[in-house]
Amino acid sequence: MSPLAWADKVLLSKEFKYKGYGLHFDTNNNGQPDLEEYYSLSDVLLGKEFDNNEDGKPEKSIDYFKIRNVIIYTLDTNNDESTDEIIFELGDRAYHVIDQNNDNSYDEFRIYSDPKGRNTLIYSEDIAFPKDNDGTIYFVIDFLKYAEEKAHQNMDAALRRFYKKELEHWNVVTLAKYRELETLFQEAKRTKKWELLLDKTREYLSYPSNTFIPITIELKTHEEMGGALGRTGYASILQFCPEDFTTLQDWLSTADHELMHFVQGYRAFLMMKTNLVMTWNEFLELKKIILLTTTMEQAEEILKNLSEDKKRAYLALNYILTEQNYKLLCEMEAYFSTAWRFETYFTEFNEEELEQFSGTQYIEALAHLTLWSNMNGKCAEFFSHALHDIVELLQSMKRNSPEEFEDLTRVVNQEAERLKQLYHIKTPSEAQPK
């Protein structure tokens, strides 16, 4: 599908996910959607959701994790809104964990494999494994380590060897692309040429390639970056200090965050483009011209001549002038989307480290959201999906653990206060003339 054909859908639908677009299908032609597919901006299939009984809630989902070579199937076979089977498919092998009696604990582990498919059962064992980490890439690692430890306690050397081998197999397959990036990362540090690493990072994290959104790298010193790990300029330049990245993990999480900002710029381009024949380079030129204006009226005047759709032009203008309202939401979305994908950046299953990383991302996302709402926030429409997800997350947290929610609120408010000073933001009451 050409970008123009779906541009309208991407920008107007509430369903588009952060950096791509979703398509609805009605496979049995009864007027009710029963399948959704999610694609990246560069048309890479990211996931599917099946709603066969058409009650609006998916009972089967498929997620494709390119960087890990893994496809994860999550199934709710009895429609009670609780997962009862997960399948991890990698190459010609598939790991199944099944909860037969819906008691919130998995009781069967199966491995399927054969050279041509994943349909021949080669191993099966009764287990009792809780449903924590459900659906994340670490679930299998977590389980295999637990099973190996249990075999060790039971002094079953053969079973222990078996689980050890399975863990090795899992690591070899799921970390192959990560190792490739690791090599490129070391190479980039040595040669100071970061283009190849950025290209591969974009490919493996399902971001549009350079032919879609051209990005130029500008290397800076630590001082020039002034505390930031990455920065985007004119929607076409990525600035960072190579010495700031000690591990590939640091690079990947920063790249994910900054690439999200490029996608946000691209969305503004698409909004202008729907009513206008415009190339990406023309858009960047226009952006430079608009940035040279001194008042909002002058900027609007330039846009008025270009776009008939005032609302879209206004939204694009907010992006171009990086209005504070818009900028806060851009940051909110980038932190939030990185928090969702943290599992692709960490090779080791280290619960503490993982929690700390995602926790920090969520706190930053929420602090930006808080600041935005304190400023009588605008531009919400553009971020409806992220806002919807964040509200849902907070509501479930408030329900499940009020104490933790209170702690979080406190930390978020502190961080919002810090950011307010950093960005020199004045809330509407403070900004009012005396």
Ligand SMILES: [Ca+2]
């Ligand atoms: Ca249907």
Ligand SMILES: [Ca+2]
């Ligand atoms: Ca359903």
Ligand SMILES: [Ca+2]
């Ligand atoms: Ca179920």
Ligand SMILES: [Ca+2]
């Ligand atoms: Ca069970």
